[in-house]
Amino acid sequence: xxxxxxxxxxxxxxxxxxxxxxxxxxxxxxxxxxxxxxxxxxxxxxxxxxxxxxxxxxxxxxxxxxxxxxxxxxxxxxxxxxxxxxxxxxxxxxxxxxxxxxxxxxxxxxxxxxxxxxxxxxxxxxxxxxxxxxxxxxxxxxxxxxxxxxxxxxxxxxx
Numbered sequence: 001x002x003x004x005x006x007x008x009x010x011x012x013x014x015x016x017x018x019x020x021x022x023x024x025x026x027x028x029x030x031x032x033x034x035x036x037x038x039x040x041x042x043x044x045x046x047x048x049x050x051x052x053x054x055x056x057x058x059x060x061x062x063x064x065x066x067x068x069x070x071x072x073x074x075x076x077x078x079x080x081x082x083x084x085x086x087x088x089x090x091x092x093x094x095x096x097x098x099x100x101x102x103x104x105x106x107x108x109x110x111x112x113x114x115x116x117x118x119x120x121x122x123x124x125x126x127x128x129x130x131x132x133x134x135x136x137x138x139x140x141x142x143x144x145x146x147x148x149x150x151x152x153x154x155x156x157x158x159x
């Protein structure tokens with residue numbers, strides 16, 4: 001019986017699942033958003049959130065612990081140098097899952113998982129879009145027409 005075993009095994013043995021999550025998390029750290037199946041995205045979220053929490057403290061121990069999950073220096077550098085400074089004020093919830101349309105080949109539910117602080121569309125300080133006013137002027141004559149009228153009047157006055 002599987003009482004109190006809530007780990008989603010996503011149909012893989014333990015070593016394969018560990019390697020899959022390692023590769024998905026490295027891609028998420030390097031690219032800031034990835035597209036995957038919904039089941040993998042939900043498992044990835046529970047895998048990567050504690051790693052991101054640990055990255056908020058830049059100590060040798062936390063770097064070694066994060067490296068043990070990635071086994072690659074590049075994502076560790078990216079995480080501690082760039083991502084950690086953006087998430088240091090956030091108490092949790094570093095990732096967002098956005099559901100997409102089902103995959104065409106096998107109708108699998110797809111999602112996009114992304115780091116929350118790297119999406120500019122959802123931030124509170126949304127960039128102000130400069131709007132230009134496009135109104136017609138209500139004047140009867142344009143400056144060119146006024147100049148032509150004054151030229152005709154001066155010619156008429158001289159004659």
